[in-house]
Amino acid sequence: MSHVSSPSPHGQSPLRTVQVLGGGSAGSSAHVRSLASGLVARGVRVTVCAPGETDRVYDFGGVGAQHVHIPRSSDPASVAALRSVCADADLVHAHGLHAGFRATLALGRRRTPLVVTWHTRSYAEGARAHLLRMLERRVAKAAAVVLGASSDLVDRARSRGARDARLAAVALPAPRRTDSHDDAERPRCKARAEVGATGRPLLVAVGTLDRHRGYDTLLDAAREWRGLDPAPLLVIAGEGPLRSNLQRRIEDEELPVRLLGRRDDVSELLAAADLALLPDGGESRSLLAQEALHARVPLVAADVGSVSDLVGDAAELVPYGDPVALAATVVRLLGDPDRCEALRENGTRQTATWPTEDETVAQVLSVYDELTQLRPLG
Incomplete structure (x- = not known):
């Protein structure tokens, strides 16, 4: 089934977003698939950068997104491949700390807005704990907006120097029920x-x-x-x-x-x-x-x-x-x-009290709109 992006308001061309997944926990991968589906339905162009094995499980193309295989490594070749994909993006949205770090490296000095969603707490001990704090600071400061899946993650992002950290609605698709x-x-x-x-x-x-x-x-x-x-x-x-x-x-x-x-x-x-x-x-x-x-x-x-x-x-x-x-x-x-x-x-x-997929997509899209209001006309 083909999806055609509808024009954005005010004569602008469709918003072009890149979603970056690292290894991709099950939660973040399912969230990106749900998000991609909702964004595509609203006329947004979505490219998902993720390892091939993640796409085989979550089939991002099945909801109208383009998938590009990017290994989870932060080696130069992987970052260069991600930089190439992000070159034409209006906005980059990374999911997870390591994906956020790779997106930060790939964007370099570009002015493309970066949104990072922190889905989980990262753990480290000893010398690795110091490296983890440095990584969190680098990503938090590079992001235009950090979305935290819980209030403790929002607080953590702020403590690491995030300019703008917000609680994110993160919905997962409810499973299909059988009637029989x-x-x-x-x-x-x-x-x-x-x-x-x-x-x-x-x-x-x-x-x-x-x-x-x-x-x-x-x-x-x-x-x-x-x-x-x-x-x-x-x-x-x-x-x-x-x-x-x-x-x-x-x-x-x-x-x-x-x-x-x-x-x-x-x-x-x-x-x-x-x-x-x-x-x-x-x-x-x-x-x-x-x-x-x-x-x-x-x-x-x-x-x-x-x-x-x-x-x-x-x-x-x-x-x-x-x-x-x-x-x-x-x-x-x-x-x-x-x-x-x-x-x-x-x-x-x-x-029934949890955010719906529609509410999740609407919140993310409102953040995207804030960050891309001055895009050129199509």
Whole structure:
């Protein structure tokens, strides 16, 4: 299906934007696809610069954007390729700190407005923490506007020298619902059978396997519930540097946990789950939390970061890094269908309070309009 950009008001040519993704967390990649779709529908030309593997999952061309493969590296060749794409842009919008840094390098001394959305908090220790602060300062000062997905990120951007930092509406597409119970139940049974959860509770966690995601807490909690009959099975979808360490622990301690690696069927896994588990608050608007509530899957989450603001009373919150509390809450919920149903109903109400895709696009477009009012006529 072809999309034709309609003229902008006042006789101007269509606004030309470049959206820059780094490695692209699932949340930021889904957001860019949603944003691209809404912008194209409003007559904006959108080019998405992202690694090819990200485009294969999110199909930016399918919503009318042009995709250009740009590796996630900050090496000179990658920056030069990005500079070439940005040469004709009226505005560049980078998503994430590292994408913001690459866009800053690519734009150099150009006067093209740069918008950067910070979706997640970045972590570093020791000497790397100093480098991270320098990187954040460089990006915050280069951006005409920094959009933060949560108030703590807005505060962080301001503390790093941002001229203009604002809270951003970041909506994700709500999943399509099936009207038929049978249509919903068949893939649910298939997904449970595929991961080995037939006849036992299924718990799902999702995210990059790195140090700040709380996976040690999850495995400690699994040790607490492994004596149940049947023992709940925890499956973790995601890939990362901790995989071999986690796998070793699972085998050595005989934990009821499976590492599934990177998956493109997370929504199906979640729909099949009895509970979703979120042991960290790294993402300001956790994609897992949003998808769990949309899918009416009870959520147990660490009470950290902006998680409580996002989920309200639609999840069971436990202290961060407390495996005993996490395990006790999981076991209690598995034995309390009434409480699970109450969480589902609360979740439906909570998702209705979140920004819609239209509201998200409208806010971003208003920022673009502010920054490009003096564009030449077409």
